[in-house]
Amino acid sequence: MKYNKLKLVGDRTVRAEEVIKRFKATGALLEGHFVLSSGLHSSVYLQCAIALQSTAVAVDFGAAIAEQFRRAQIETVASPAIGGLVIGYEVARQLHARFIWTERENGRMALRRGFSVRAGEGVLVVEDVITTGESTRETIETLSRAGATVVAAAAIIDRSGGKANVGVPLFSLATLEVAAVSFADCEACRRGEPATKPGSRRAEGRRQ
Numbered sequence: 001m002k003y004n005k006l007k008l009v010g011d012r013t014v015r016a017e018e019v020i021k022r023f024k025a026t027g028a029l030l031e032g033h034f035v036l037s038s039g040l041h042s043s044v045y046l047q048c049a050i051a052l053q054s055t056a057v058a059v060d061f062g063a064a065i066a067e068q069f070r071r072a073q074i075e076t077v078a079s080p081a082i083g084g085l086v087i088g089y090e091v092a093r094q095l096h097a098r099f100i101w102t103e104r105e106n107g108r109m110a111l112r113r114g115f116s117v118r119a120g121e122g123v124l125v126v127e128d129v130i131t132t133g134e135s136t137r138e139t140i141e142t143l144s145r146a147g148a149t150v151v152a153a154a155a156i157i158d159r160s161g162g163k164a165n166v167g168v169p170l171f172s173l174a175t176l177e178v179a180a181v182s183f184a185d186c187e188a189c190r191r192g193e194p195a196t197k198p199g200s201r202r203a204e205g206r207r208q
């Protein structure tokens with residue numbers, strides 16, 4: 001298997017290398033030829049839940065994110081369900097903040113279960129993986145509409161290469177440049193390499 005397709009961008013901090021190492025060690029980062037839930041083909045597949053099933057990993061990643069926001073007066077951490085729940089909760093716990101989540105209701109991201117925010121409440125939105133930034137953006141919009149002040153967003157991995165624009169400052173522990181292309185543009189397909197479709201079904205999963 002070739003590893004040269006995986007491009008870590010940015011300042012190549014020890015932490016980013018360590019995050020990727022821990023993803024690989026747990027099988028949460030697969031390299032090969034994959035069909036993502038969006039239908040696009042990619043040489044990298046990320047399944048954060050595999051890494052986060054280790055509570056020690058969740059604590060470490062949570063600490064690394066929380067460290068960035070210690071002085072940001074975060075009152076509440078909010079995450080889009082399901083992907084952001086584990087890491088969001090852990091970040092909130094370490095910041096001694098409240099934790100809530102958004103989820104889809106008839107296709108639209110919403111605050112449910114009686115969750116509410118106060119006008120001007122300082123919120124940090126935490127995701128596991130940023131792919132297009134869509135669910136983070138929708139979560140920020142939902143919270144802003146409800147009156148909260150979304151201070152920033154954070155993720156364990158930003159696989160958009162830093163291109164995702166969520167409308168607030170975005171911090172990630174590692175930034176990857178991972179191409180996702182249509183079948184017609186896929187070099188691996190052209191070479192005749194079979195593609196695999198790992199992970200959850202579309203209805204349950206997020207779009208990668």
Ligand SMILES: [Zn+2]
Binds near residue numbers: 033183186187195
């Ligand atoms: Zn392909």
